[in-house]
Amino acid sequence: MNNLALVLTSDADHFERVRSELAKVSFDCLRCDRFVDLENSLKSSTPSILVVEDQSLPASQLDCLSSLMGSTGVPIILINRSEAGIDTASALECGLLECLTASMSESEFNARLRHGAHLAATLFPSPGEIKLSDDTRLRYRDHQLIGPSRTIRLGYLETQLLLALGCQPGKPVDRNALCQAAWKRSLLPGDRRLDIRVVALNQKLREATNGNLYIRGVRNAGYRLQATSH
Numbered sequence: 001m002n003n004l005a006l007v008l009t010s011d012a013d014h015f016e017r018v019r020s021e022l023a024k025v026s027f028d029c030l031r032c033d034r035f036v037d038l039e040n041s042l043k044s045s046t047p048s049i050l051v052v053e054d055q056s057l058p059a060s061q062l063d064c065l066s067s068l069m070g071s072t073g074v075p076i077i078l079i080n081r082s083e084a085g086i087d088t089a090s091a092l093e094c095g096l097l098e099c100l101t102a103s104m105s106e107s108e109f110n111a112r113l114r115h116g117a118h119l120a121a122t123l124f125p126s127p128g129e130i131k132l133s134d135d136t137r138l139r140y141r142d143h144q145l146i147g148p149s150r151t152i153r154l155g156y157l158e159t160q161l162l163l164a165l166g167c168q169p170g171k172p173v174d175r176n177a178l179c180q181a182a183w184k185r186s187l188l189p190g191d192r193r194l195d196i197r198v199v200a201l202n203q204k205l206r207e208a209t210n211g212n213l214y215i216r217g218v219r220n221a222g223y224r225l226q227a228t229s230h
Contacts (some may be wrong), residue, residue, distance in 0.1 A: 002028045003048040045130035049120035077116045147208030172224035
């Protein structure tokens with residue numbers, strides 16, 4: 001199973017560029033549109049690395065990054081996309097793993113991004129597990145869904161789908177994002193394979209949790225994990 005990277009960016013094209021490069025060094029990427037979404041994801045998952053763009057950070061950017069590293073212990077690669085971004089020297093002094101800028105050549109940007117990811121995977125290995133609820137965990141490195149009722153081994157695609165849902169607790173994940181997580185491509189018109197996989201995964205999730213946790217379809221918004229008590 002690949003390492004996990006959480007990528008904070010509001011730009012879908014920028015996310016695809018980062019995802020493509022990190023895939024070359026065995027990383028799966030999940031996108032967070034807003035800083036609050038990143039904070040929520042970190043409550044239930046421990047990725048190997050965070051890739052953060054300056055434009056998506058609160059006003060006190062450097063203080064925010066320092067606090068994030070201190071509270072999570074997860075290494076951070078910063079990408080300065082604005083002209084008035086965080087000073088590179090200050091970012092590295094703060095403890096960031098890498099600080100990339102838009103002024104770099106494409107080849108240097110990509111190489112340093114991959115190098116930072118290599119360092120993160122080596123020096124700060126992820127435990128490979130996320131918490132789905134109080135009594136249910138997904139061990140995504142060995143594809144095991146561990147619930148109060150039983151432990152079920154999942155297929156690769158099921159693991160990727162549940163990982164994408166579990167890293168955004170309580171938030172609907174759109175169908176295209178789920179398709180990217182599992183098949184690494186956009187959703188095709190009329191393609192129902194995602195829905196078929198979700199139905200099969202939902203059955204396993206209910207079996208493992210005795211029906212206490214399931215995947216709910218959200219009209220015009222995709223799918224989300226939901227507990228029966230909600």
